[in-house]
Amino acid sequence: MSALVALERATVGYRGRALLNGVDLVVDPGAFLAMVGPNGGGKTTVLRSLLGALPLLGGRLVRPRPVRVGYVPQRDHVDAVWPFTAGEVALMGRVPGLGPWRRPGAEDREAVRRAMATVGIEHLVDMPYGEMSGGQRQRTLIARALAAEPELLVLDEPTNGMDPAAELATMDLLRALHRAGGLAIVMVSHRLEAVANYAQALAFVDKDQTLFRVGSLEEMLRPEALGALYGRPVAVREFEGRRILYPVNGAGGAA
Ligand SMILES: Nc1ncnc2c1ncn2[C@@H]1O[C@H](COP(=O)(O)OP(=O)(O)OP(=O)(O)O)[C@@H](O)[C@H]1O
Numbered sequence: 244m245s246a247l248v249a250l251e252r253a254t255v256g257y258r259g260r261a262l263l264n265g266v267d268l269v270v271d272p273g274a275f276l277a278m279v280g281p282n283g284g285g286k287t288t289v290l291r292s293l294l295g296a297l298p299l300l301g302g303r304l305v306r307p308r309p310v311r312v313g314y315v316p317q318r319d320h321v322d323a324v325w326p327f328t329a330g331e332v333a334l335m336g337r338v339p340g341l342g343p344w345r346r347p348g349a350e351d352r353e354a355v356r357r358a359m360a361t362v363g364i365e366h367l368v369d370m371p372y373g374e375m376s377g378g379q380r381q382r383t384l385i386a387r388a389l390a391a392e393p394e395l396l397v398l399d400e401p402t403n404g405m406d407p408a409a410e411l412a413t414m415d416l417l418r419a420l421h422r423a424g425g426l427a428i429v430m431v432s433h434r435l436e437a438v439a440n441y442a443q444a445l446a447f448v449d450k451d452q453t454l455f456r457v458g459s460l461e462e463m464l465r466p467e468a469l470g471a472l473y474g475r476p477v478a479v480r481e482f483e484g485r486r487i488l489y490p491v492n493g494a495g496g497a498a
Pocket of ligand 1: 281
C-alpha cells in the first residue's frame with residue numbers, strides 16, 4: 244500500500260535558512276503519528292512542510308495521489324471573537340470542496356451534522372464559537388476538519404493549555420476516530436506523556452539538537468531514544484494500563 248504523503252531527505256526551514264536536514268517521514272494510510280519536541284523545536288515547520296504549505300529547501304515531498312486532508316490549527320491561533328456559531332465554523336470545512344459560486348447545500352449540512360455528532364457536540368450547533376470552552380472549541384475545530392471527510396487528519400497541539408481531564412477526553416476522541424474509520428492521524432504535541440498512550444509512531448523533533456528521529460512507539464520509548472530527546476535519562480513505567488514517563492538519576496532511581 245503506498246504512503247499518503249512522505250518527506251524524503253527533506254531540508255525544512257524558512258527563507259533559505261535550514262532548521263532541520265535529512266528529514267525522512269512516511270505517513271501510511273491508517274497511521275497514528277505524533278510529533279513531539281520542545282517549544283520552538285520545529286514540529287510545526289515539519290508539519291507544514293509535509294502538507295506542502297512550506298516549500299522544502301531540499302529533498303522531496305512525495306504525494307503519490309491527491310489526499311483529502313483535514314487540518315486542525317492550534318486553538319489559540321483561531322480568533323475566538325469570530326461572530327460565528329459552532330455549526331457555521333464546522334461548515335467552513337466544506338468550503339474547499341464547494342468550488343466557486345456554489346453555496347452549501349443539504350449534503351454539506353448533513354456532512355457537518357455528522358461531523359459534529361462524531362465529536363459529541365451536535366447539540367451545540369447554534370452556540371457562538373466565542374462562548375465555548377477550550378474543549379468545546381477544540382471539538383468544533385475537529386468537526387470542521389472532519390466535515391471535509393478527510394483521509395488524513397492533521398492537528399497542531401490539540402491539547403495545548405487543557406486541564407488533564409480535557410486532555411484525556413480529546414485524546415480519547417482522536418483514538419476513537421482513528422479506530423472507527425481507518426483515518427490517518429498526524430498530530431503535534433510538546434508533551435510526550437499526552438500522546439504516549441495513543442500514538443502508534445512517534446517523531447522526536449528538536450532543531451537545537453539537530454534531532455529528527457521517527458520510529459514505532461516501542462522503539463521511541465526506549466531509554467536511548469528518550470535520552471536523545473531530553474538530554475537526560477527518562478524512564479517509562481506502566482501504571483493501571485497507562486504509560487508514565489519520569490526522569491531518573493544516574494543510578495536508576497527517580498530524580
Ligand atoms: N514564518 C517563519 N519564519 C521564520 N522563522 C519561523 C517562522 N515560523 C517559525 N519560525 C521559527 O522556526 C522555529 C521552529 O518553530 P516551530 O513553530 O516549527 O516550532 P514548534 O516545535 O512547532 O513550536 P511550538 O511548540 O512552540 O509551536 C522557531 O525558532 C521559530 O521562531
